[in-house]
Amino acid sequence: MERVPILKIGGVLLVSIQIDLQDQSVLALQEDLAEKISSTGAHGVVIDISAVEIVDSFIGRMFATIASISRLFDADTVVVGMRPAVAITLVELGLTLGGVRTALDLERGMKILGQLGRGRTT
Amino acid sequence: MTDAGHAQRLTELLRTNADSLVGRWVDAVAALLRGRATKAELESDFREFYDVLLPLVGSDGKDTGSPAFGEIRSFLDEYSRARVRAGFTPSETASSIFSLKREVFGLTENEEDPQIFRQLMAFSGLLDALGLLTFEFYAQAREEIIREQSEQLLELTTPVVKIWEGVLAVPLVGTLDSARTQVVMEKLLEMLVETGSEHAIIDITGVFAVDTQVAQHLLKTVVAARLMGAECIVSGIRPQIAQTIVALGIEFGDIMTKASLADALRYALRRDGVDVVQREVR
Amino acid sequence: MPPRSEGPEQVPISGDDDVVRVRQLVRAYAQQTKLSLVDQTKLVTAASELARNTLIYGGGGFARVEEVNDGRRAGVRASFHDEGPGIPDLTLALADGWSSGSGLGLGLSGARRLVDQFDLDTEVGRGTVVTVTKWKR
Incomplete structure (x- = not known):
C-alpha cells in the first residue's frame, strides 16, 4: 500500500495526492493527518487533488472526514484543484461534500486559509 | 445466386459492347444533369461501376447485403456521398444508375434468344436494387452532414x-x-x-x-x-x-x-x- | 450489423488494490473507445463503486470489461460478479442513502446514475452480477 506524504508549510499541512488511491491508503491518510495536526498544531489543511482522475464515494467521504477531524483541532480544511470531470461526476453521484471548503488551485487555497487564520483569536 | 448458364448471353453482350454502352450511358446522364457533371467525371465513375457490376449480372438484386455485393456497395456509398456534397438530388443520383437500363434494353432489342428476356428482367431488378442503395447511402451521408453541422453550430452559439x-x-x-x-x-x-x-x-x-x-x-x-x-x-x-x-x-x-x-x-x-x-x- | 464485442478482459477482485486495478482497466477501455473525458470519469467512478461492493458485500469475485457495439454506437461494458449472499431487497438497495455496510449508501444508486445502462441480477444465497454500460455520445 502506498502512503500519501504530508508536508508542513508554516502553519499549514499540505497533502498532494499523486497516486491512484486505494481504500487502505485513504484510511491511512486520515490517521496520519489526525496525528500530524495534533502534533504540529497546524491551523489549516490543504488537500490538492489536481492530479486525481476519479473521486468515488469512499474518497469523497474522506474529504468530509478530514474536515471534521481538523475542526476538532481548530484547523480548517480546503480541497483544491478538483477537475471539472470529477466535479460533474460527484454531483451526478449525489455527493456534494457539504461543509468542505474548495478552491480552484493551491494558491487560492492557501489564501483562504490565511484569511481564515487571521480571523482567529489565538 | 448467379446462374452462370442463363446470364451468359447478357454478360457476353455487356462485355463486348462495354465501350459503346458506357459512352451512351454517359451521354444520357450528362443530358439529364444538364452539364453539372463533366463527361470525363461521369465516364470514370461509370466505368468503375460497370466493372464491379459485370460479375454480378445474373443476380436479381434481392441479396445486396451478401459479401458478393461488398465491392459495389462501397462504390455506391462513395458515389452517393460525393453526389450529396456536390449538391445533386437523391433522384438525380439514383436515376443515373437507372439510366443504364434503357441503354441495355436498346442493345438487346434485336436479340432473338428467348432467354435474354428473362435475363433482362433480372438485370432490371438488379439495377433497381442498386439504385435504391444509392438512396440509402445518400440519406446516410446527408444525416452525417447534418450532425456535423449541428455540432459546429453548437460550438458557435455557445461561447464562454x-x-x-x-x-x-x-x-x-x-x-x-x-x-x-x-x-x-x-x-x-x-x-x-x-x-x-x-x-x-x-x-x-x-x-x-x-x-x-x-x-x-x-x-x-x-x-x-x-x-x-x-x-x-x-x-x-x-x-x-x-x-x-x-x-x-x-x-x-x-x-x-x-x-x-x-x-x-x-x-x-x-x-x-x-x-x-x-x-x-x- | 450484429453486436460486436472485442476481447473481454477479466480481473479478480479479492483485495483492496484490485479495486484500483479495475478502475485502471475500465479507464483503458473507455479511452480506447474514445468516450468523452466526462463519460470516462463517470464510468470509472461507477466501476470503482461496484468493484468495492463486490469486495465488501459479495466477499470478492471478478470484474469483466469489454468493448461493445450495438450497430449505431460503440460503448464500454463492465460487469461485476460475486457469489456472496445476494441482495434481499432490491428496491431498498437501490434507494439513495441505504447501506448495509459502512458506506454512504451511494454505491448502487450512485453508480446507476453514472451510466447509460444498469442491470442487476441477484439471488439470495447465490450471488450478484451487476452490469453497466456507457455508450459513446
Whole structure:
C-alpha cells in the first residue's frame, strides 16, 4: 500500500495526492493527518487533488472526514484543484461534500486559509 | 445466386459492347444533369461501376447485403456521398444508375434468344436494387452532414467569454435542449480552470424556455463549479421562465440569481474586492 | 450489423488494490473507445463503486470489461460478479442513502446514475452480477 506524504508549510499541512488511491491508503491518510495536526498544531489543511482522475464515494467521504477531524483541532480544511470531470461526476453521484471548503488551485487555497487564520483569536 | 448458364448471353453482350454502352450511358446522364457533371467525371465513375457490376449480372438484386455485393456497395456509398456534397438530388443520383437500363434494353432489342428476356428482367431488378442503395447511402451521408453541422453550430452559439479578470460569462440564446446545455456546462467548467476564474455568469436573457432537465443541468453545473471552488451566478431569468421554474417545482436553492448580466458582473466584481464608481464628467 | 464485442478482459477482485486495478482497466477501455473525458470519469467512478461492493458485500469475485457495439454506437461494458449472499431487497438497495455496510449508501444508486445502462441480477444465497454500460455520445 502506498502512503500519501504530508508536508508542513508554516502553519499549514499540505497533502498532494499523486497516486491512484486505494481504500487502505485513504484510511491511512486520515490517521496520519489526525496525528500530524495534533502534533504540529497546524491551523489549516490543504488537500490538492489536481492530479486525481476519479473521486468515488469512499474518497469523497474522506474529504468530509478530514474536515471534521481538523475542526476538532481548530484547523480548517480546503480541497483544491478538483477537475471539472470529477466535479460533474460527484454531483451526478449525489455527493456534494457539504461543509468542505474548495478552491480552484493551491494558491487560492492557501489564501483562504490565511484569511481564515487571521480571523482567529489565538 | 448467379446462374452462370442463363446470364451468359447478357454478360457476353455487356462485355463486348462495354465501350459503346458506357459512352451512351454517359451521354444520357450528362443530358439529364444538364452539364453539372463533366463527361470525363461521369465516364470514370461509370466505368468503375460497370466493372464491379459485370460479375454480378445474373443476380436479381434481392441479396445486396451478401459479401458478393461488398465491392459495389462501397462504390455506391462513395458515389452517393460525393453526389450529396456536390449538391445533386437523391433522384438525380439514383436515376443515373437507372439510366443504364434503357441503354441495355436498346442493345438487346434485336436479340432473338428467348432467354435474354428473362435475363433482362433480372438485370432490371438488379439495377433497381442498386439504385435504391444509392438512396440509402445518400440519406446516410446527408444525416452525417447534418450532425456535423449541428455540432459546429453548437460550438458557435455557445461561447464562454472572459468579461473581466476572474469573471466568465456564458450568454445562452434560443431554445435550450438537454444535450446543448450539457455541452455548454462542461465547457464552462473547463474554462474556469483554464482561466483561473472564480466567478461564472450564466446569462439566460435570450432563453425562451427551460424544461426540468435543462434546469437540472444548470443546477448541477452550479454545484459542480462550487466543488471546484468557483461560484456561478444565473442572470436574466425572464418572467415566463421564472413561472416555469416555480411550476415545475425546481428548487433553485441557494443559487445566486441577478436580474441582469450587469448586476451579476457588479456582484462578482464586488466579491473580488473591485468597486465600480461613477466619476463626475467635466 | 450484429453486436460486436472485442476481447473481454477479466480481473479478480479479492483485495483492496484490485479495486484500483479495475478502475485502471475500465479507464483503458473507455479511452480506447474514445468516450468523452466526462463519460470516462463517470464510468470509472461507477466501476470503482461496484468493484468495492463486490469486495465488501459479495466477499470478492471478478470484474469483466469489454468493448461493445450495438450497430449505431460503440460503448464500454463492465460487469461485476460475486457469489456472496445476494441482495434481499432490491428496491431498498437501490434507494439513495441505504447501506448495509459502512458506506454512504451511494454505491448502487450512485453508480446507476453514472451510466447509460444498469442491470442487476441477484439471488439470495447465490450471488450478484451487476452490469453497466456507457455508450459513446
